Amino acid sequence: MTQRTALITGGTGGIGSAIVRYLARQGHKVATNYRDEAKANAWRDAMAKEGVQVVMVRGDVSDPESCAAMVREVEQQAGPVDILVNNAGITRDTTFHKMSYQQWTDVINTNLNACFNVTRPVIEGMRERKWGRIVQISSINGQKGQYGQANYAAAKAGMHGFTISLAQENAKFGITVNTVSPGYVGTDMVMAVPEDVRAKIVAQIPVGRLGKPEEIAHAVAFFTGDEAAWITGANLAINGGHYMGW
Ligand code: CAA
Numbered sequence: 234m235t236q237r238t239a240l241i242t243g244g245t246g247g248i249g250s251a252i253v254r255y256l257a258r259q260g261h262k263v264a265t266n267y268r269d270e271a272k273a274n275a276w277r278d279a280m281a282k283e284g285v286q287v288v289m290v291r292g293d294v295s296d297p298e299s300c301a302a303m304v305r306e307v308e309q310q311a312g313p314v315d316i317l318v319n320n321a322g323i324t325r326d327t328t329f330h331k332m333s334y335q336q337w338t339d340v341i342n343t344n345l346n347a348c349f350n351v352t353r354p355v356i357e358g359m360r361e362r363k364w365g366r367i368v369q370i371s372s373i374n375g376q377k378g379q380y381g382q383a384n385y386a387a388a389k390a391g392m393h394g395f396t397i398s399l400a401q402e403n404a405k406f407g408i409t410v411n412t413v414s415p416g417y418v419g420t421d422m423v424m425a426v427p428e429d430v431r432a433k434i435v436a437q438i439p440v441g442r443l444g445k446p447e448e449i450a451h452a453v454a455f456f457t458g459d460e461a462a463w464i465t466g467a468n469l470a471i472n473g474g475h476y477m478g479w
Contacts, residue, residue, distance in 0.1 A: 238262045242347065248418060262312065288307060297349070297353070301353075313358050316365075319369045326385070328380070332384060340384035345389075373472045375392065412467070456469070
């Protein structure tokens with residue numbers, strides 16, 4: 234396997250940590266961004282104890298200038314970014330009639346505008362080198378909608394629109410662009426959903442349980458391999474059968 238440099242945004246989170254671990258164990262150099270230094274240091278130490286070395290760079294995915302600086306720093310420390318996983322994301326769940334403009338824009342900026350902010354500084358290098366892998370981590374709720382998530386579902390659906398346009402523009406440069414749409418995975422984000430609401434959601438999952446972060450990381454590794462060169466513009470739903478639209 235060719236060793237690549239992979240930038241995974243939001244790598245310190247639940248699904249992000251699993252992607253970092255998986256790609257690092259495949260032999261890639263891995264990098265992620267952070268905003269909270271104390272949290273980042275604790276996370277980096279925990280990963281190092283597992284034998285996973287991670288390049289960590291300060292960066293706010295909702296801010297284009299911060300992302301340009303972050304990518305420059307990652308490339309100085311780890312080399313040109315060959316694999317980009319747009320994974321960072323937040324929720325601000327509330328029904329739309331109660332939603333503030335702040336709750337709307339926080340989610341659109343961090344989940345959707347981040348795709349512009351982080352991908353824009355890496356795409357030209359990928360095109361010049363004629364190789365790249367870009368994966369958006371979207372959501373089941375971008376596919377089916379979700380009560381209380383007009384902001385999040387709009388951003389997550391938008392991420393796949395981004396994928397299929399970039400896939401067309403960059404196919405002839407050896408760059409594939411795909412989306413992974415996880416269902417409800419047992420991370421802090423999902424555990425923050427009130428227990429009674431969560432129980433009703435889990436009851437709708439045919440496999441009968443929440444997903445595991447590694448089950449999402451496995452799909453990201455699949456898309457980022459050399460062997461996946463002919464898969465572009467795809468969306469892979471991984472949700473325990475919760476939503477089977479196609
Ligand atoms: N369908 C229909 N009605 C629903 C409903 C649903 N799915 N969910 C709630 N309701 C109804 C309730 O039955 C209740 O009705 P009554 O008033 O008639 O009793 C009413 O909505 C409650 O409405 P409120 O606006 O008062 O609700 P609230 O403020 O208490 O909470 C909420 C609303 C914040 C959306 C809460 O229901 C919630 O957290 N839902 C979960 C949202 C969710 O799935 N988030 C996913 C987070 S994880 C993630 O995003 C990762 C990923 O990609 C999957």
